[in-house]
Amino acid sequence: xLAATLGCGLGGSGSxxxxxxxxxxxxxxxxxxxxxxxxxxxxTATTTTGEASSSTTPAPTDTSAGFAVxxxxxxxxxxxxxxxxxxxxxxxQKCHPYEQGRTWxxxxxxxxxxxIPVGGQCNMNWGVLExxxxxxxxxxxxxxxxxxxxxxxxxxxxxxxxxxxxxxxxPFVYYDTFGLCTxxxxxxxxxxxEGVACNSVAHRGKFVxxxxxxxxxxxxxxxxxxxxxxxxxxxxxxxxxxNSTYCCTPVCDQNAPDPCPDAVPGxxxxxWPPFPDLDEACLPPGVGMCxxxx
Numbered sequence: 001x002l003a004a005t006l007g008c009g010l011g012g013s014g015s016x017x018x019x020x021x022x023x024x025x026x027x028x029x030x031x032x033x034x035x036x037x038x039x040x041x042x043x044t045a046t047t048t049t050g051e052a053s054s055s056t057t058p059a060p061t062d063t064s065a066g067f068a069v070x071x072x073x074x075x076x077x078x079x080x081x082x083x084x085x086x087x088x089x090x091x092x093q094k095c096h097p098y099e100q101g102r103t104w105x106x107x108x109x110x111x112x113x114x115x116i117p118v119g120g121q122c123n124m125n126w127g128v129l130e131x132x133x134x135x136x137x138x139x140x141x142x143x144x145x146x147x148x149x150x151x152x153x154x155x156x157x158x159x160x161x162x163x164x165x166x167x168x169x170x171p172f173v174y175y176d177t178f179g180l181c182t183x184x185x186x187x188x189x190x191x192x193x194e195g196v197a198c199n200s201v202a203h204r205g206k207f208v209x210x211x212x213x214x215x216x217x218x219x220x221x222x223x224x225x226x227x228x229x230x231x232x233x234x235x236x237x238x239x240x241x242x243n244s245t246y247c248c249t250p251v252c253d254q255n256a257p258d259p260c261p262d263a264v265p266g267x268x269x270x271x272w273p274p275f276p277d278l279d280e281a282c283l284p285p286g287v288g289m290c291x292x293x294x
Contacts, residue, residue: 089136103177122149187287248265
């Protein structure tokens with residue numbers, strides 16, 4: 001199973017990575033290797049201000065970053081090469097990504113019988129580099145908890161224009177070989193698996209489950225998953241006293257008592273800032289952000 005983290009940068013498993021959801025609005029792509037695992041997770045990259053792109057790298061595999069140390073990948077079995085973006089494998093098989101050296105490849109592999117549908121908890125078979133998900137999905141997880149592994153839709157389209165079934169999904173692209181459509185979440189009613197939290201790709205107004213960060217409100221951040229649960233990494237211009245290019249700020253409920261003045265002095269719970277690439281339709285009802293008070 002492949003595991004990922006989100007932020008202004010995310011990482012994947014396998015070798016050391018520098019994945020990131022970039023602050024410049026680019027799509028996250030992986031540039032180093034990521035590994036798959038049955039229960040342990042590694043991280044994928046994303047950006048604080050970017051849609052899925054193709055320069056994300058898998059995250060370090062040392063446990064200090066909260067990720068599991070991954071074993072060397074076994075030699076993949078002989079498979080018929082295929083293109084994940086347009087699965088043309090025979091009936092009963094699926095085009096499945098697997099790590100090959102320092103990059104990713106894809107081959108036609110047998111679909112599990114019975115297959116696990118999208119959203120179901122899954123496992124990876126290390127011996128043959130297959131998982132038990134249905135065609136069009138891959139076993140994917142965030143964090144080091146087995147509960148975080150889910151059958152996740154694979155994107156169609158292309159590396160530069162990935163298409164996910166849910167338009168509010170944030171796609172992560174790996175080495176141009178495949179894209180994963182991580183499911184959206186609601187920060188006001190989070191239901192992410194154990195060990196991860198509902199964080200936002202702020203400039204898009206999209207929320208996805210990512211590992212929990214440690215950076216507090218009004219402190220400098222570089223990635224969405226840098227911030228503590230309930231906060232997001234935003235440009236300094238929306239805050240009254242941010243001394244960096246980006247800082248963490250709380251997400252808030254506009255229909256509840258305002259927590260912002262206490263969390264970040266000089267702010268108030270207001271509607272989501274009108275970032276140029278904002279997709280308002282993806283914002284959960286009532287969600288706001290602690291930004292400079294009027």
